[in-house]
Amino acid sequence: MVVESDGLLDESCRGAAAPSPQEAVRVRLDMPRTDDLPDIMFLANNHRIAMNLSSMPHPFSLDNAKALIKRAEIYRDNNATFAIRMATTGRFIGVAKYGEAEAGGPVHIGYWLGEPFWGDGLATEAVHALVDHAFTNGSMDELTGGCRVTNPASRRVLAKSGFQYRDQSIIHSVGARGTVPIERFNLERAVWASLKTWGRTA
Template sequence: MVVESDGLLDESSLIAAPLPQEAVRVRLDKPRRDDLADLVYLADNRTVAANLATMPHPFTARDGRALIEKAGHDRPCTAVFAIRLKSTGRLIGIARYAAVEADGPVHVGYWLGEPFWGRGFATEAVHSLVDHAFTWHGMNELQGSCRVTNPASRRVLVKSGFQYRDQAMIRSIGAGGSVPIERYTLERAVWKSLKGWGQGQ
C-alpha cells in the first residue's frame, strides 16, 4: 500500500502551489506541527519503512519535526503534502513529488499509515498528487515505483494511469538492504487523455 521513488527523494520538499488539493474523502495540504504525534505514530512502522527507500526505522519525533520543517522550504517542481481525512482533518500519510536533479525526472512517492490501508485512500491521494503536479508545473512526465512484493502499490499506480517501464534494485533503509522494484511512468499527454475521458462520461 506504500510506494516511493527510486530512493532518490530526500525529505526536503515543499507545498509549491495553491492548497488544499481536494479529493472525495482525502485532502492534501501542508504538514503542520500539530501533526507530529500522528506522523510519528504512523511512520514508526517497520512494514511501512521496508516498502520505502529513505524512511528510517525507528521513526522518531526528531525525524517527524525535520520532515515538517523541511516541508516549508521552497524548491522547484517539488511538493510535500499531508494526506488527511476530509471528515476529521487527521493526517493519515504523506504524498510528495520532487525533481531529484536539475532537469531530471520528477518522482512521486507516498505512504499511508497501516490502519488506513485497503480503503482506496492511497489511490485518491495519488490522483490528487498527479493532478497537482501536472496542473501547476511544466513537467512532461512523472515517475513512480513500488517494491515487487507490494501489489497494493502497483494497483494504485496503475489506477492512477502509470504504465510499467522496467525493474531495478534500490537500497531501502527500512528493509536493511537492496530490494527489487518495478518502475512506472505517466506522461502528461496520457494524464490529459484520462482526465478528458473521465469528464466525458
C-alpha cells in the same frame, strides 16, 4: 507504499508554500503541521511502511517527524510535499510528494499511508490529487513512480492513477537495510490530460 526519497529538496529551495491541491472525495492534501507530530510519529514508526520506502528510517523518531514538516515548507517548481488528511476530520494519515532527485532530472512521486488506513482506496485518491497538482502546477512532461515487487497494493494504485509499467530496477532501502527489487512506472502529461478528459481508469 510507493518507493520514494526523502532527499528531494534542499534548503536553497525554500520559498512560498505550495499551491493547495484539489480536494478528493475522502482525502485532502495540505501542509503538515506541528500539531500533526503525534500522528506522524505513531503512523510512520512502522517497519512495514519503512520496508517499502527507500529512505524512511525505522525506528522513526521525533526528530524525523520534525524534519518531515520542515521539508514540506520548501516548495519550488516540480517539487512539493503534502500531508494526506481525512477530508471530514482533517486527521493526518500519511504523506504524498513529488520532486526531482537532481535538478532537471525525472520528477518522481512518492507516498506512504498509515497502516490503519490501508485497503480502502484512500491512497489512490491521494495519488490522483498529487498527480493533478504536479501536472497543473509543474513544468514536467512526465512523472515516474515505483514500488517494491512484493507490494501489489502500490502497483494497483499506480495503475489506477494512469501510470504504465516501464521496467525493473534495484534500489537501496534504509528500512529494509539493503537493496530491494522494484518495478518502475511512468505517466506522461499527454496521457494524464486524456485521463482527465475521459475519466480516471477503473
